[in-house]
Amino acid sequence: MTSEGTFRVLIVDLTARRGEVVRFGNRLESGGGSGLAAALYESYGLPEEAADHPQQPLIFAIGPLTGYFPLMSKVVCGFKSPYHDQYTESHAGGRLALAIRFAGYDAILLRGKAATPSCAVIGSRGLQVDDVHYLWGINSLMTGKLLRRIYPQHSGCRSILRIGPAGENGVTYACINVDTFRHFGRMGAGCVMGAKNVKAIAVHGDGDISLPGAKAYAQLFQEVHEKLTDTEMMRKYYDLGTAANLTVLNERSSLPWRNMQQTADPGVDGISGERFGDELLMRQTACAGCPVGCIHLGMLRERFADAHQFEYRQVSYDYEPIFAAGSMLGITVAGDVLSLLEEVERVGLDVMSTGVALAWATEALENGLVTEEQTRTPLAFGQVDGYRAAIRHLARAENDFYRLLGRGTLAAAREYGGEEFACVLGQEMAGYATGEVYFTAQSLGFRHSHLDTGGYTYDQLNQKQDVDEAIRFLVDDERGRCLLTSMVSCLFARGVYSSELLSSALASIGQEALAADVDGLAERVQRARWRLRFKTGFDPSTYDVPRRLRKITTWKGALDEAYLDKLRESYAREITALGKPG
Amino acid sequence: MKILRAARMERCIGCYSCSLACARLLHDRLSWNTAGIRIRSAGGLTAGFEARLCLACDPAPCAEACPTGAMVQRKAGGVLFRRARCIRCGLCAEACPVDAIYLDVERNPYVCIHCGRCVPFCPHDCLEMRPAEEKAAGVAFPSEDAGGGHDV
Ligand code: SF4
Numbered sequence: 077m078t079s080e081g082t083f084r085v086l087i088v089d090l091t092a093r094r095g096e097v098v099r100f101g102n103r104l105e106s107g108g109g110s111g112l113a114a115a116l117y118e119s120y121g122l123p124e125e126a127a128d129h130p131q132q133p134l135i136f137a138i139g140p141l142t143g144y145f146p147l148m149s150k151v152v153c154g155f156k157s158p159y160h161d162q163y164t165e166s167h168a169g170g171r172l173a174l175a176i177r178f179a180g181y182d183a184i185l186l187r188g189k190a191a192t193p194s195c196a197v198i199g200s201r202g203l204q205v206d207d208v209h210y211l212w213g214i215n216s217l218m219t220g221k222l223l224r225r226i227y228p229q230h231s232g233c234r235s236i237l238r239i240g241p242a243g244e245n246g247v248t249y250a251c252i253n254v255d256t257f258r259h260f261g262r263m264g265a266g267c268v269m270g271a272k273n274v275k276a277i278a279v280h281g282d283g284d285i286s287l288p289g290a291k292a293y294a295q296l297f298q299e300v301h302e303k304l305t306d307t308e309m310m311r312k313y314y315d316l317g318t319a320a321n322l323t324v325l326n327e328r329s330s331l332p333w334r335n336m337q338q339t340a341d342p343g344v345d346g347i348s349g350e351r352f353g354d355e356l357l358m359r360q361t362a363c364a365g366c367p368v369g370c371i372h373l374g375m376l377r378e379r380f381a382d383a384h385q386f387e388y389r390q391v392s393y394d395y396e397p398i399f400a401a402g403s404m405l406g407i408t409v410a411g412d413v414l415s416l417l418e419e420v421e422r423v424g425l426d427v428m429s430t431g432v433a434l435a436w437a438t439e440a441l442e443n444g445l446v447t448e449e450q451t452r453t454p455l456a457f458g459q460v461d462g463y464r465a466a467i468r469h470l471a472r473a474e475n476d477f478y479r480l481l482g483r484g485t486l487a488a489a490r491e492y493g494g495e496e497f498a499c500v501l502g503q504e505m506a507g508y509a510t511g512e513v514y515f516t517a518q519s520l521g522f523r524h525s526h527l528d529t530g531g532y533t534y535d536q537l538n539q540k541q542d543v544d545e546a547i548r549f550l551v552d553d554e555r556g557r558c559l560l561t562s563m564v565s566c567l568f569a570r571g572v573y574s575s576e577l578l579s580s581a582l583a584s585i586g587q588e589a590l591a592a593d594v595d596g597l598a599e600r601v602q603r604a605r606w607r608l609r610f611k612t613g614f615d616p617s618t619y620d621v622p623r624r625l626r627k628i629t630t631w632k633g634a635l636d637e638a639y640l641d642k643l644r645e646s647y648a649r650e651i652t653a654l655g656k657p658g
Numbered sequence: 659m660k661i662l663r664a665a666r667m668e669r670c671i672g673c674y675s676c677s678l679a680c681a682r683l684l685h686d687r688l689s690w691n692t693a694g695i696r697i698r699s700a701g702g703l704t705a706g707f708e709a710r711l712c713l714a715c716d717p718a719p720c721a722e723a724c725p726t727g728a729m730v731q732r733k734a735g736g737v738l739f740r741r742a743r744c745i746r747c748g749l750c751a752e753a754c755p756v757d758a759i760y761l762d763v764e765r766n767p768y769v770c771i772h773c774g775r776c777v778p779f780c781p782h783d784c785l786e787m788r789p790a791e792e793k794a795a796g797v798a799f800p801s802e803d804a805g806g807g808h809d810v
């Protein structure tokens with residue numbers, strides 16, 4: 077078991093096509109995951125330089141519990157985001173976390189720029205940066221297939237990351253596809269990979285770790301495993317999955333429809349979790365190390381000829397993608413949603429940003445702010461064909477309009493007009509029109525992600541307005557999540573992994589010192605991330621909530637702008653204090 | 659005596675709980691490879707998963723190939739492994755027709771001994787312990803009778 081005080085990090089110099097294994101930092105100080113990624117950026121990052129500077133690092137970090145306990149199955153990707161040119165994180169699972177663990181590293185850091193499109197192949201006993209120029213331009217699904225053919229060894233114990241055309245063409249919300257169904261989705265990690273000329277990364281988890289006489293550990297593992305599989309608590313994640321939220325949020329008038337012109341619509345029946353579950357769900361799958369299996373695969377069945385001739389594919393779905401490629405675009409047929417999701421998957425875009433950007437573009441076209449010559453295809457709510465074409469134009473950055481839209485919805489709105497209906501909260505909004513606390517949380521959150529804090533849950537559980545209590549909740553909840561993402565746990569397990577349980581888990585694998593200081597660690601990581609965010613140029617006063625979102629009505633009634641602004645002011649003060657140097 | 663069957667792999671979600679349990683509980687290792695059962699994607703993740711594990715042969719080709727008696731025939735089918743006798747020649751892994759024996763970096767073999775400890779960790783009930791007599795009677799894949807598919 078690992079008791080040494082430093083992290084083992086593989087630094088890959090893409091320019092030289094060589095790597096170096098270093099002992100880095102301090103486990104007690106940074107923990108791992110979020111904390112380790114921040115510490116690595118602190119040492120190797122160039123806060124003053126642009127996100128596409130070749131020497132900017134792209135960091136993948138796991139944590140001390142990765143692989144040791146169920147649902148410790150995520151990886152934190154730390155990088156300077158091309159979207160806002162500041163430090164950020166994105167999280168993904170698949171097989172990557174266990175592959176990095178069994179390759180023997182705490183983190184992998186890529187820097188430099190490969191001379192030609194390349195694939196970094198990483199394992200416990202190997203490192204190559206191979207030229208794969210022939211894969212450039214190929215969509216991410218096909219790229220995955222070809223890579224499995226090019227590197228046939230270690231099937232089953234490796235993870236394959238790749239980008240699609242969006243990442244190659246500098247779209248600032250291009251994603252990294254992880255093992256087909258998972259993504260480092262938000263804030264443009266795929267764009268950073270593209271700027272480095274890295275088409276793909278294959279991580280072979282071909283080593284293993286000895287656990288001499290770990291009876292107490294095996295006992296605790298069993299208890300946690302039972303909690304995570306026997307209880308009803310996780311049922312929502314494997315049954316209908318997060319898609320069950322569509323009906324719930326629609327009933328609460330909190331589901332964004334047609335670029336947030338509405339917050340509820342009877343059309344939800346066509347795209348509800350029940351509809352997907354009953355008619356399209358083929359099977360579930362899981363991240364390695366997770367017995368819950370929340371990844372829902374739907375069947376996309378398309379007729380390709382007049383005769384009864386069909387092609388079928390499996391497409392993963394979840395609440396947020398259905399909001400983005402469904403309700404936000406006025407799509408009310410589940411099969412149409414899958415078809416758009418597959419297109420987004422192929423080109424390698426972040427699905428939430430894409431849906432929201434195209435919703436804005438639809439309204440901008442309706443209002444005559446842009447022309448069909450610019451959009452190159454008719455865009456109208458509910459019309460799937462136009463959106464399918466637009467997704468491809470966007471990923472290829474085909475003209476000035478799509479190039480700008482690919483730098484963010486607000487970038488395009490600033491040029492063409494329509495800022496008031498650009499549904500952007502730091503980045504394109506996630507699917508929660510729940511009210512003031514959520515809008516505060518996403519617009520100022522560390523990652524501008526709905527997963528930074530439980531702001532949307534707070535909105536749904538609290539009727540009364542209490543600025544201090546709400547802000548205390550956001551700050552404390554973020555700190556708790558920093559601990560989870562330093563281990564690195566899936567956030568779906570947050571109801572099971574209390575800080576006491578995390579502490580016992582750490583102790584059971586010989587990390588007693590860290591176990592004794594989990595609260596201290598959470599606070600250090602929270603501060604370290606905010607410090608980096610501010611150091612790379614964050615100014616909370618430049619992040620607003622657009623007029624469209626300020627005018628919504630939810631089940632609680634009309635949004636209270638005065639309350640929203642008080643929350644935002646108070647939260648901005650708190651995070652500024654957290655981000656103070658030293 | 660019973661033998662382990664991966665009877666319902668169509669349900670497998672690829673969580674690796676089974677492999678991790680075997681490695682943890684039998685071999686004192688954290689690993690998804692050094693285990694009696696290993697999960698592989700059946701040609702990309704879209705195609706689902708398959709399990710690599712011992713079919714409980716009798717006579718077992720691996721036991722016949724082993725020059726030192728480290729792999730010995732188990733009565734109910736399959737083998738018992740005596741680590742102290744193993745000289746890490748790898749002949750057992752070569753002899754296995756279904757690639758059920760894993761060799762680690764030092765060429766230590768890992769093979770299923772049909773103890774059943776992985777079974778309760780599978781969240782989708784893909785694995786089960788079946789009476790060894792069924793195999794002898796030719797009912798190798800019980801789930802076929804129940805209308806399900808099968809895998810080994
Ligand atoms: S039955 Fe026992 S030896 Fe075989 S795979 Fe399961 S835990 Fe390992």
Ligand code: SF4
Pocket residue numbers: 669670671672673674675676677697707709779780781782783784785
């Ligand atoms: S535990 Fe079950 S579901 Fe998980 S990988 Fe093993 S056989 Fe598949």
